[in-house]
Amino acid sequence: MQYTVNEIKTNLLSGLTVALAMVPEAIAFALIAHVSPLTGLYAAIIVCLITSVFGGRPGMISGATGALAVVMVGLVVNHGVQYLFATVILMGLFQLVFALFRLGKFIRMVPYPVMLGFVNGLAIVIFLAQFNHFKITDESGISQWMSGVALYTMVGLTLLTALLIYVIPKVTKIIPAPLGAIGIVSFITIFFNLDTKTVADLGAIGGNLPIFQIPVLDYNFETFRIITPYALLLAAIGLIETLLTLNLIDDMTETRGRPNRESMAQGAANILTGFFGGMGGCAMIGQSMININNGALKRLSGIATAVFLASFILFLSDWIEMIPLAALIGVMFVVAEKTFEWGSLRLFGKVPKEDIIVGLLVGGITIIADLAIAVILGVIVSALFFAWDHAKKINVNEKTNKKGWKVYKLSGTLFFASVQNFQDLFDHKNDPKDVIIDFNNSKVADHSAIMAIDNIANKYKKVGKKLHLVHLSPECLEILDTAKDMVEVNLLEDPKYHIADDKLA
Incomplete structure (x- = not known):
């Protein structure tokens, strides 16, 4: 791949900025999962490197995340860190299976309101997560909010960082604004010897590169019974967050990522991370x-980003630990502001209320519970809204032909949610001896629809009336029972489509 000098500079400086922003995040997520800071940093290095080299979305950054960390807590507390490493390996294997079956394409089935809720929910999560750094822990282990000069200093440096990120691009674009802001605020803090929290307050980051080791535990049925549920949940959360982020970047850059390749790279990265002592x-x-x-x-x-993170651990830990947390918090506040889709606030009253409900639901659950649950529930609710809406759109246009026969011209999709409305459209007791149901402007979608047609046929048959079914798909004939003899086939006019039914599989 060819790079221009400007592209090399842009990508290297951005990689440095991202690496600096990843340090407190990786350490914080490691502490949430009750593992050492280096365990989070190792995951950041390995996952970021593997997905950047082999993944399907250049420019996307991967590493240890809070969504995964909160799931890991129970496993580590109850069983120990070695179980976590084995779980991360199994998580990666599940993700490889997902990629091998090329299931990444199904992320395109996620509706836009779900994507909107996901983005806004995560923006709020990023924003709220930064406030944990405004707490201090006393000797007894009790956390409380900062106060006095310490609080004012922290808030002031945070606001200065955010302000600089917006001002620097107006002055120069030689370096990324976040990197410039971190540098300026760090210089001010060190030069004036300001007493404020730094990266060192989260934990020491100096150390060696990870070494390969097989997790030390008993490999038996009980072990797999413990780690499998965690691995499945972690794999699902990891893939959902990754593929939704990939979609978001696709929209922002007007390019197309490769979800299956990204899933494959993520699976491989997590397997390696587990063997090298990372948290996935x-x-x-x-x-x-x-x-x-x-x-x-x-x-x-x-x-x-991965190379800079490794150099921080090996050579620059003393310098990185001097960076004020306020500078990194300010960067993440701006990230949250830029990530939030402010235009979505103008959608109230302009888009269907169902879309508003789905977006708020996904965003709310992302904030208070779990990303995977939020997205899955959002897709389910969207599907239910869709089915309910289309169920109401089944209707008929009634007329009488020259023979005196009643003709029902059906329109809309006949499927499981609309069968009750479909059956209520017909008056088998008062209709004439001959009745036609014309499916030319309708589609029979599933087995429930076929059974509804048979049910209508039975009703007309019991009262001694003749039902004529016209313009049905030939595939319907394979499942129809009572109504099969009532179908009038027209090879030139009958529609050609398949219905969703296991019997035809």
Whole structure:
């Protein structure tokens, strides 16, 4: 792949910015999962490197995430960190299976209101997560909010960072605004010897690179019984967050990522992470937004991020630990502001209320519960709204032909949700001796629809009336029972479509 000098500079500087923003996140997520800070940093390095080199979305950044960390807590507390490493390996294997069956394409079935809820929910989660850094823990282990000079200093530096990110691009575009802001605020803090929290307050990041080791535990049925549910849930959350982030970047950059390739890379990355003592990971929407907003759309940016993270651990830990947390918090506040779809607030009253409900539902559950549950529930609710809406659109136009026969010209889709409305359209007791149901403007979609047609046929048959079914798909004949003899076949005019039914599979 060819790079221009400007692209190399943009991607390297953006990689440095993202690496700096990833340090406190990786450490914080590791602490949430009750593992060492290096466990989070190892995951950030390995997952970021593998997905950047082999993934399907250049420019997207992956690493340890909070969505995965909150699921890991129970496993680590109850069974230990070695079980976590084995779980991450199994998680990666599940993701490889997902990719091998090429299931990534189904992410396109996620409706836009679900995507909107996902983006807005995660933006709020990113924003709220930063407030944990405004707490201090006393000797007894009790956390409480900062106060006095410490609070004012932290807030002031945070606001200064955010302000600089918006001002720097108006002055120069030589370096990414977040990197410039971090540098300026760090210089001010060190030069004036300000007493404020730094990266060192989260934990030491110095150390060696990870080494290969097989998780130390008993490999028996009981072990797999423990780790399999966690692995499945982690794999699902990781893939959902990754593929939705991929879709978001596709929309922002007007390009097309490769979801199956990204799933494959993520699975491989998590397997390696488990063997090298990392906590696993997936796409990070916040860091990905920093990268994309910096204009870094090449694989080099993610590779650079991983290399910079490794250099922090090996050579630069003393310097990185001096960076004020306020500078990194300010960056993440701006990321949250830029990630939130503010235009969605103008949609109230302009789009169907069902879409508003789905978006709010997904966003709310993302904030208070779990991303995977939020997205899955959002898709289900969207599907139910869709089915309910289409169920009401089944109707008929009645007329009498020259022979005195009643003709029902059906329109709409006949499927499981509309069969009751369909059956209520006919008056078998008062209709004439001959009745025609014309399906030319309708579609029979599933087995429930076929059974509804048979049910109507039975009603007319019991009262001694003759029913004529015209313009049905030939596939319907294979399942119809009572109504089969009532179908009038017209090879030139009958529609050609398949119905969703196991009997035809």
